[in-house]
Amino acid sequence: MRHQRLLDAVTDGIQRVEDLAEALDVSPSTVRRGLTDLERAGKVVRTHGGAVPVPATGELSWTQKSRRNSAAKRRIAEYAADLVQEGDVVLLDAGSTTTFVAERLAERTGITVVTNGLGPLWALREAEGVDVLLTGGRLRQRRGSIVGEHTRGVLDRITADVAFLGADGLVPERGVNCPSPELAAVKELMLNRARRAVIVADSTKIGADPYPNWALIPGEHTVVTDAGIPEDARLRLAADPRCTPVVVAAGQAPSSPAPLPD
Structure with a gap:
C-alpha cells in the first residue's frame, strides 16, 4: 500500500483504522503499520483507534503531542522523575513528556520546580509538597509554552540541580530541534542553567529534525528514550x-533501564 493513499484518506476525514482498511481494501494491520510510518514522518498524529492529520502549520498542539506514543512517554517520565532527589531545584520545559514528569513529581515533597509550561504547571497545581515557580513571559498558546525576554531573564538568575527538556527532534552532537527561535533560546538557556541536563525524548524524536531551529547542547547530558x-x-x-x-x-521497571550498547 502506498503511504500517500493512506495519508490522503486520513486527510479526507477517514480516520478510524477499520474504516481506512475498508476504504483502501487492505488489512487493519497494514493500515496500522502505514500509520506508524506516517507518524514517524510527521504526517499524522496517532489517536486511540486511528489517526488525524498534522495541522497545516506543521506544529502540533500540546494536546496532540500528548497522545503520541503516550505509553512510552510515561515510562520515560517515570525513570526521569526518579532522578530527582529531595531538596532539588528542577527546571521543567514545556511539553507532553515533561508534563508526565511533572505528574510523577506531584507525589513528591521537598523539591522546587521552575517551569515555562502550562502542562507541568497544571500537573503540579495541587502538589502541596512542591514549591512551583512559573517563569512568566509571553504564552505560545498552541504549545502551552511561555517564552520571550522575561522568561529568559528569570531563567538566567537560576541555578538548578537538574533540567528536563522535551524535544521535537534530537540530533546527536547537533542539538534539540525546535519549531521556533524563541523556544530554542529558552531550551538552550535551561540546558546552561542546570548542573545536570536530561533530555526526555521518545524514540521517534531521535535523529529527527523537522524544523530549522536548534537549541545547542552545551556539554554532558543524559538522553532518556x-x-x-x-x-x-x-x-x-x-x-x-x-x-x-x-x-x-516496555514493561521494565523504570529504575532498571536498559543501557544503550557501546
Whole structure:
C-alpha cells in the first residue's frame, strides 16, 4: 500500500483504522503499520483507534503531542522523575513528556520546580509538597509554552540541580530541534542553567529534525528514550562522548533501564 493513499484518506476525514482498511481494501494491520510510518514522518498524529492529520502549520498542539506514543512517554517520565532527589531545584520545559514528569513529581515533597509550561504547571497545581515557580513571559498558546525576554531573564538568575527538556527532534552532537527561535533560546538557556541536563525524548524524536531551529547542547547530558529507537539512532547516541543514553524498555521497571550498547 502506498503511504500517500493512506495519508490522503486520513486527510479526507477517514480516520478510524477499520474504516481506512475498508476504504483502501487492505488489512487493519497494514493500515496500522502505514500509520506508524506516517507518524514517524510527521504526517499524522496517532489517536486511540486511528489517526488525524498534522495541522497545516506543521506544529502540533500540546494536546496532540500528548497522545503520541503516550505509553512510552510515561515510562520515560517515570525513570526521569526518579532522578530527582529531595531538596532539588528542577527546571521543567514545556511539553507532553515533561508534563508526565511533572505528574510523577506531584507525589513528591521537598523539591522546587521552575517551569515555562502550562502542562507541568497544571500537573503540579495541587502538589502541596512542591514549591512551583512559573517563569512568566509571553504564552505560545498552541504549545502551552511561555517564552520571550522575561522568561529568559528569570531563567538566567537560576541555578538548578537538574533540567528536563522535551524535544521535537534530537540530533546527536547537533542539538534539540525546535519549531521556533524563541523556544530554542529558552531550551538552550535551561540546558546552561542546570548542573545536570536530561533530555526526555521518545524514540521517534531521535535523529529527527523537522524544523530549522536548534537549541545547542552545551556539554554532558543524559538522553532518556524508549526501546523503539532504531539501531542507527542507537549508534549515533552511543557515539556522542558527551551523551549518557538510557533506554527504558516496555514493561521494565523504570529504575532498571536498559543501557544503550557501546
